[in-house]
Amino acid sequence: MKFTIDRYQKILIFIIAAYCAFVGFVNPAFFSITTVFDIIRTSSTSLIFAIGLLVVMISGGIDVSFMAIALFGSYTTINIMIAYGIDNLAFAVGLSIIFGAVLGLINASLINWLKLPPFIITLGTQNLFHGIMTTFVSDKSFGAGVLPPCLNQFGRATLFQIQTGSGTIGLSASILPVVFVALATWGLINFTMIGRGIVAVGNDEESARRIGFSPARIRYYVYVWSGILAGLTGIVYVAQINALYPNKLIGGELPIVAAVVIGGAKITGGDGKVFGAILGVLLIYLLNSTLILIGLSSSWNDLFIGSVLVASIATSSYQERIRNRKNLIFTD
Amino acid sequence: MKKSFVAIVCLLGIVSALFSAWGTVSAQDPKNDPADYKIVMIVKQSDSWFDDMAAGIEQLKKDTGLNVSVQVPETGDAASQIAIMENLIAQGVDAICIVPNDPEALIPTIQKARDAGIVVVTHEAPGIADKVDLDVEAFVNEEFGQLFGENLAKAMDGKGSYAGFVGGLTMETHMAWYKAAVEYISENYPEMKPLTDEPYEDKNSVDGAYNKTLEILTAYPEINGFFDCSAHGGGISQALSEKGKAGTVKVVSLALPSMSSTYLKDGSMQHGQAWRPADAGYATCYAAYLIASGQGIETGADLKATGYDNVNVVDNIAYGFAPLEFTADNIDNYNF
Numbered sequence: 039m040k041f042t043i044d045r046y047q048k049i050l051i052f053i054i055a056a057y058c059a060f061v062g063f064v065n066p067a068f069f070s071i072t073t074v075f076d077i078i079r080t081s082s083t084s085l086i087f088a089i090g091l092l093v094v095m096i097s098g099g100i101d102v103s104f105m106a107i108a109l110f111g112s113y114t115t116i117n118i119m120i121a122y123g124i125d126n127l128a129f130a131v132g133l134s135i136i137f138g139a140v141l142g143l144i145n146a147s148l149i150n151w152l153k154l155p156p157f158i159i160t161l162g163t164q165n166l167f168h169g170i171m172t173t174f175v176s177d178k179s180f181g182a183g184v185l186p187p188c189l190n191q192f193g194r195a196t197l198f199q200i201q202t203g204s205g206t207i208g209l210s211a212s213i214l215p216v217v218f219v220a221l222a223t224w225g226l227i228n229f230t231m232i233g234r235g236i237v238a239v240g241n242d243e244e245s246a247r248r249i250g251f252s253p254a255r256i257r258y259y260v261y262v263w264s265g266i267l268a269g270l271t272g273i274v275y276v277a278q279i280n281a282l283y284p285n286k287l288i289g290g291e292l293p294i295v296a297a298v299v300i301g302g303a304k305i306t307g308g309d310g311k312v313f314g315a316i317l318g319v320l321l322i323y324l325l326n327s328t329l330i331l332i333g334l335s336s337s338w339n340d341l342f343i344g345s346v347l348v349a350s351i352a353t354s355s356y357q358e359r360i361r362n363r364k365n366l367i368f369t370d
Numbered sequence: 371m372k373k374s375f376v377a378i379v380c381l382l383g384i385v386s387a388l389f390s391a392w393g394t395v396s397a398q399d400p401k402n403d404p405a406d407y408k409i410v411m412i413v414k415q416s417d418s419w420f421d422d423m424a425a426g427i428e429q430l431k432k433d434t435g436l437n438v439s440v441q442v443p444e445t446g447d448a449a450s451q452i453a454i455m456e457n458l459i460a461q462g463v464d465a466i467c468i469v470p471n472d473p474e475a476l477i478p479t480i481q482k483a484r485d486a487g488i489v490v491v492t493h494e495a496p497g498i499a500d501k502v503d504l505d506v507e508a509f510v511n512e513e514f515g516q517l518f519g520e521n522l523a524k525a526m527d528g529k530g531s532y533a534g535f536v537g538g539l540t541m542e543t544h545m546a547w548y549k550a551a552v553e554y555i556s557e558n559y560p561e562m563k564p565l566t567d568e569p570y571e572d573k574n575s576v577d578g579a580y581n582k583t584l585e586i587l588t589a590y591p592e593i594n595g596f597f598d599c600s601a602h603g604g605g606i607s608q609a610l611s612e613k614g615k616a617g618t619v620k621v622v623s624l625a626l627p628s629m630s631s632t633y634l635k636d637g638s639m640q641h642g643q644a645w646r647p648a649d650a651g652y653a654t655c656y657a658a659y660l661i662a663s664g665q666g667i668e669t670g671a672d673l674k675a676t677g678y679d680n681v682n683v684v685d686n687i688a689y690g691f692a693p694l695e696f697t698a699d700n701i702d703n704y705n706f
Contacts, residue, residue, distance in 0.1 A: 070588070278577070279576040335567065
C-alpha cells in the first residue's frame with residue numbers, strides 16, 4: 039500500500055488552498071513562515087485527538103470521552119508529580135498514557151458488556167471520569183510557578199529557529215508527537231492485521247466475525263489506542279498552556295468530531311484516512327485563526343466558520359456523489 | 371395488616387420529626403448574643419478562590435463570635451446549591467449567604483427560605499437583587515472597568531494601540547468592564563486607540579487567549595498592549611514571551627494571584643486585578659447578621675471588611691469599593 043491522496047483529500051486541499059489565497063489577498067501578512075509555525079503549534083493537540091478519534095470512527099464507534107481522559111491522565115499525573123517533586127517528562131508522558139489506556143479499557147469493556155451505542159457509553163464515562171477526578175484527586179488549579187519545569191521546557195522547545203523581520207521564530211517541538219502518532223496510526227491501520235480488523239468491523243461486524251475477527255477484541259484495541267493518545271495529548275496540552283486546570287478541555291469534543299468527519303471519515307464506520315483527518319483539523323484551525331487577519335469582528339466568528347464548514351462539506355459530498363454515480367453506486 | 375402498621379409507625383415518626391423541627395424554628399426569642407445567630411455561607415465550589423473566602427468567614431467568627439460556617443457544594447451547579455439550601459431551611463438557620471452558580475435557578479428556593487423567615491444575602495448576583503434581602507458586591511462594575519483602563523494606560527505610558535479580551539461577548543460583567551475601560555481610555559488618553567470596536571473572545575480558556583494573541587500579533591504587529599477581562603491573561607503573557615515581546619507589549623488582566631504570579635514576576639504581565647474573596651465573604655456574612663438581627667443596612671453602613679466600611683446601597687445592592695490590585699511587588703501576599 040502506497041501513500042496516496044484520494045479525490046476527497048484533493049478537494050479538501052483545494053478548499054484549504056483557495057481559502058489561504060483569499061486570506062493572503064485580504065491581508066498579505068498571512069503569507070509568512072510565522073503563520074505556518076503558529077498553526078502547527080496551536081493545532082498540535084487537536085491533531086492527536088483527531089487521529090485517536092479517527093481510529094474509533096473507522097471501527098464504527100464513536101468516542102466523546104477523549105477530552106475527559108486527557109484531562110484525567112494529565113491532571114492526575116501532574117498532581118502526583120507536584121506532590122512528590124518529580125520533574126521528568128518521560129515519567130509524565132508514561133504515567134498519563136497508562137491512565138489513558140486504563141480509561142480506554144473501561145470504555146471498551148462497558149461497550150462490549152452492555153452492548154449499548156458507544157456514544158451513550160462514552161458520554162456517560164466522560165462525566166464519570168471527570169467526576170472521579172474532581173472528587174478523589176483534586177479540583178484545584180495550579181499556576182505556572184508550581185508545575186514541574188520540564189513541562190514548560192517541552193512546551194516552549196523548538197526544533198530549529200529562523201530569523202525573520204519581526205524576531206526569531208521556531209518550529210514547536212509539539213510537532214514531534216503529532217508526526218509520531220500520525221505515522222504509527224497510519225501504519226496500524228494499513229499494515230497490521232489489527233488495522234484490517236478495525237476496517238472490517240467498521241464495515242460490517244457480522245462479516246468481520248465470519249472471516250475470523252473478534253469485534254470485541256478489536257474494540258479493546260481501538261479504545262485503548264484512543265485512550266493512550268488522549269493521555270499523551272493531555273500532557274502536551276498542559277505543557278503548552280503552562281497551567282493546570284481541573285475543568286478545561288472538556289466540552290471541546292465536537293469540533294474534533296467535526297474535523298474528522300470533514301476529513302472524510304464515514305460516521306457509519308469502515309472508512310477514514312489519517313491524512314484526511316489532519317486536513318480536517320487544519321481546515322477548522324485555519325478558519326478559527328484567520329478571522330482577525332481578514333478583519334472580521336468577534337460577533338461574526340461563529341456565523342462565518344459555520345457557513346464555510348457547511349459549504350465545504352456540501353462541496354465534497356456532492357463531488358463524492360457524482361463519483362459514485364459514475365461508478366454506478368446509488369446511495370440515494 | 372403488618373405492612374400498614376409499619377407504614378403508620380413510619381408516618382408517625384416523620385410527622386413528629388417535622389413537628390419538633392417546626393418547634394425549634396418557631397421559638398424565635400429575641401437574641402442579643404451574636405453566637406445565637408446561625409449563619410451559613412454556600413459557596414460555588416471548592417477551589418482556591420473559595421478557600422480564601424472560607425478563611426475570611428472564619429476570621430469573622432473569631433472577631434464577632436457569630437455562629438457562622440461555610441458549606442461547599444460537591445459540584446459547581448445550581449442543583450447541589452439548592453439541595454444544601456433545602457437542608458438549611460429544614461434546620462431553620464437564621465440566615466443563608468450564597469454565591470449562586472446560576473442565580474435565576476435559585477429564585478424558588480430563595481423564596482421558600484424567606485417565607486420560612488430566613489434572611490438570604492447573595493454575593494455576585496446583582497441580577498436577582500430584588501428577590502433577596504440584600505446583594506453584596508465588591509464594587510460598581512464601571513469603576514472596576516475604569517481601573518483596567520487606568521492600569522493599562524499607565525503601563526503603556528498613555529500612548530499606542532491596544533486590544534481587549536472578554537470571555538464571551540454575552541458575558542455581562544466582562545462586557546461592562548470592557549466598555550468602561552475603553553471609555554475611560556478614550557476620555558483621558560487621546561493618544562491611545564483600540565484596534566477594533568469589539569473585544570476579542572478568549573472563550574474563558576488560556577489556549578483561547580494564547581491562540582488569539584498569536585493571530586493579533588501577526589495581523590497587528592504594531593500593538594502595544596492587551597487587557598483581559600476574563601481571568602486568562604496568562605495565555606497572552608505566554609504567547610508574548612514565546613514571541614520575544616514580553617515586557618514591550620503590556621498586559622493587564624483580571625487574575626487569580628496563584629495563576630498569574632509567574633507572569634507578573636517574569637515581566638510578561640504588568641498588572642493583575644481582582645477582589646479579595648476573604649473580604650467579600652466577611653462582608654456578606656456580616657451583612658446577613660445585621661439584617662437578621664434587625665439592625666438593617668443603609669448607605670454608609672460599615673460591614674467591617676476592608677473596602678466595605680462605607681457601602682453604597684442602591685436598589686437593594688450594597689456596593690463596596692474593594693478592588694484588589696497586584697503587581698510583581700505584592701503578589702506574594704496573596705495565596706488564592
